[in-house]
Amino acid sequence: MTKKSVRTIADIARLAGVSKSTVSRALNDSPLIGEETKAKIRSLAREHNFQINAPARRLSMQQSRTIAFVTHAYHKDFSVADLFGLEIMGGISSGLASREYDLLVIHVDPNDTKWARQYYDTGRVDGFILMTSTRKQIHVKALLELDAPFIIWGVPQPKQKYCSVTGDNITGGRLATEHLIRSGKQRIGFIGGPSFEIEVQHRLAGYEEALNEAGREIDHALIEHGDFSNTSGAEAMSRLLQKSPDLDAVFVNSDLMAIAAMDAIREEGHQVPEDIAVVGYDDLSIAAHSNPPLTTIRQNIPLAGKLLAQNLIEYLQTGMVTNVSIPVELIVRKSA
């Protein structure tokens, strides 16, 4: 009913018998304003449920206090980034909210880079969090050229300067492999994501380190790669079983591929984990509910999200470039 009559700081100013500037300063807790005046203005604002106008403030301050979460457009296919992205978004959202930033979501076409200009040059967002699983480099390049602030989930290219948060992939690969070795497995396979991805190379490195330390040889017949999709996981598993029928364990680079791999193993008439043990990666929510429940490497996803948010904001405010890697841990369930 009662159409709100006090919508702007000018309204408050009139009520308080002061000027707009004073109200603005009071609400921003400027030391220039006397305590009494501040108190009066604040209580007026509270009383009238005053909410400051965001576009005006943004125009005036030349910043949007909004961060874009950039992810690929969803396609039919079920890819890692989907579930993983959702879980990480929760962490990002809370990290941003605590610093009073808003979260905008952009679904981009993998081949298009116009989006960067459209969001940055228009002042709609102050920075980006890149989660595009594929073609990340193209987007990184676009953002660097624009000189736009951003942070990525993943390992940064060697010579470039930008923020990143990533899991400790070497340790992840090592933990998974060591667990399988401890369980007495002899022929341990590796199913990776695309071999050009640094994360995948690191996980492979961890796998090889663990084997070497146990005095084992690296057997390339035990190594296969997929593209993180579940079908590719099943296919890689089949190829592996073909090449190395004596395999008794496999470390798979994602929970989704691992779950598909377990199906493939069963279809060939083997049991998980008795005949072939399986370790996944990510500890997505579904890992606990797969059949059998998946032993996997947990990345602390809420933490990752929070760090992506905070470190990007830190960069916006101070220009400090951070590259952090978060710890991983082994979660033992039934599959290995």
Added chain:
Amino acid sequence: MTKKSVRTIADIARLAGVSKSTVSRALNDSPLIGEETKAKIRSLAREHNFQINAPARRLSMQQSRTIAFVTHAYHKDFSVADLFGLEIMGGISSGLASREYDLLVIHVDPNDTKWARQYYDTGRVDGFILMTSTRKQIHVKALLELDAPFIIWGVPQPKQKYCSVTGDNITGGRLATEHLIRSGKQRIGFIGGPSFEIEVQHRLAGYEEALNEAGREIDHALIEHGDFSNTSGAEAMSRLLQKSPDLDAVFVNSDLMAIAAMDAIREEGHQVPEDIAVVGYDDLSIAAHSNPPLTTIRQNIPLAGKLLAQNLIEYLQTGMVTNVSIPVELIVRKSA
């Protein structure tokens, strides 16, 4: 290197030798501007990669062209809304993008309603899409009081006027049940979400209709309710097996609960689908990859998202209240 020198319409105006107003009108394709002038201004804008300033435009036009997607804060537990929410967000995003609206994501505390004011009265968003699975009514009430435009996923309260998109739950319940009847199942159970939810009541109604039409009695010993979480699905299943050991099929109100129920069934030593057939609901991506693959009711989630976006925008622009329900279909896999 070259710091962009043409950032505002005033810059373009200078280059074109016209006034700001003319540039503004030309870029907005106003009929007031001559074709030649328009062409010149447009090509200048393109040439200099001009991007209009969003906050200024929003301030001036008194609208943000941004819609908030409101969902609950994520908790440890894995609930329906999570996966479902992610999938629907893709559809919303594309629906909004095609009308040039931005998508903001807000994770709200279930008991807090301040968020509405904080986003609406500040002019940060023009409207809301409500996906909070629990306590939806509280949030609806808050938005109605604020007189803020919104649309919900779900069935609207009888007497209230607001937009909604929902699945056809009655038909969904009916399709699932009819399928089980056709397969020759005799004792068909029902595991619903919370019984106070209208969606759940509709699915139950569809279930009962189908049974009645087949000349069967409704047996309340075959009906149980959970809260959509997977643990509650497993528990409801156990209770059902206890009460009605002769049960040979069950229609479960969500894929997540259905998958948990299948585990429970196996733990009791029964086979799916031979001993007990299971039909789920939602057709989330995981349904195709469960063990066995889940027969389920598909809601066209991308369409739902698109309609949520478009109908809300329609409402913003014309004030037309829409309440649509989208068709569902039965997807037959291995579990029933």
Added chain:
DNA sequence: GGCGTTTTTGCAACCGATTGCATAAATTAC
């Protein structure tokens, strides 16, 4: 060529905040 239209363009106010600088009020110093 002059006058009435119609089509184009520009002026200036406005959207609602922030902020540098000037000024008024209150304190302190002597």
Added chain:
DNA sequence: GTAATTTATGCAATCGGTTGCAAAAACGCC
């Protein structure tokens, strides 16, 4: 009691667009 500070407030410009209204330019017609 007055000058010198210190503290608190207000004025007015600014951020970068949009838009109502007035004015100029182009056009049609006799």
